[in-house]
Amino acid sequence: MKLKKQAVSLDSLDWNILQALQENAKQTYTEIGSRFGVAHSTVYDRIKKMEENNVIKKYTTVVDLEKVGVKHITAIMTVFTDPKESENVAKKLSEAREVLEVSTSLSEELSIIAKVVAKDQDKLHSFIALRVAPLSGVLRIRTSIITRKYKEEELLIERK
Amino acid sequence: MIPSSVARILRKLSRENAFYFFTSIGNYTGENAASLEEFVKKIGEVNAKSLEFHFYRGDLEKWAAEVLEDGELAEEIKSLKNLKPVGDALRDQLYIVVSKRFEKLKSEFRG
Numbered sequence A: 001m002k003l004k005k006q007a008v009s010l011d012s013l014d015w016n017i018l019q020a021l022q023e024n025a026k027q028t029y030t031e032i033g034s035r036f037g038v039a040h041s042t043v044y045d046r047i048k049k050m051e052e053n054n055v056i057k058k059y060t061t062v063v064d065l066e067k068v069g070v071k072h073i074t075a076i077m078t079v080f081t082d083p084k085e086s087e088n089v090a091k092k093l094s095e096a097r098e099v100l101e102v103s104t105s106l107s108e109e110l111s112i113i114a115k116v117v118a119k120d121q122d123k124l125h126s127f128i129a130l131r132v133a134p135l136s137g138v139l140r141i142r143t144s145i146i147t148r149k150y151k152e153e154e155l156l157i158e159r160k
Numbered sequence B: 001m002i003p004s005s006v007a008r009i010l011r012k013l014s015r016e017n018a019f020y021f022f023t024s025i026g027n028y029t030g031e032n033a034a035s036l037e038e039f040v041k042k043i044g045e046v047n048a049k050s051l052e053f054h055f056y057r058g059d060l061e062k063w064a065a066e067v068l069e070d071g072e073l074a075e076e077i078k079s080l081k082n083l084k085p086v087g088d089a090l091r092d093q094l095y096i097v098v099s100k101r102f103e104k105l106k107s108e109f110r111g
Helices: A012-024 A029-036 A040-053 A086-095 A121-132 B003-009 B036-045 B050-056 B059-066 B071-083 B085-109
Strands: A073-081 A098-104 A111-120 A138-145 B019-024 B027-033
Touching: A012 A029, A012 A040, A029 A040, A073 A086, A073 A121, A086 A098, A086 A111, A111 A121, A121 A138, A121 B019, A121 B027, B003 B085, B019 B036, B019 B050, B019 B059, B027 B036, B036 B085, B050 B059, B050 B071, B050 B085, B059 B071, B071 B085
Parallel strands: none
Antiparallel strands: A073 A111, A073 A138, A098 A111, A138 B027, B019 B027
């Protein structure tokens, strides 16, 4: 039986720190502390605690791939599955380097939605034909290649 | 043909080696063939758009040559390209070529 994830209790300072980090994760503890009227050591302790209990999952760098000349295409793949095999398909997809995101969706049919990247259309097709279609429980696949992206942001938390 | 080669072409394939029918890049129909016998059957059933997609990409002859290991069938499929068939005309041409080949191999196998 799956256990529901329990929410970690955060106070208003934690929320403020999270929001500040989402705006700019390169800020120093002192900068954040002075913004909220607390010592840098308090900010350090709070961040450390939130890292330990996975409230803060990771820090990363968002690279503009076009600017550095890395050619790639992104596609959204919807994989319709046999409900009995759905979890296994989702796990297998999650293991693939080409797959950036995997989610399940409840509509009329059970489906898995995955964000896939590849060097070009041929490579994308090979990946789907040779590694996704043969997975046990895959019924059909629909893929849309993204031609232009207008916005891409993470959900910004609101200060409590 | 050597009986073992015939048996190899007619063998049942693993899930990984089956032919998966798509209608365009990344759009899998849910139909697949895990043997030459199933391939013949599916040619008669799948969306003609799927046959066109794979035929003009060279996927069908590639699978015949590399997976089934039937170079002769691969050449026969390839030779159909001169006729530039589409839709049901393509289905008919493919069906004739592949089913004939299957029947020939089957009779050779039976001896």
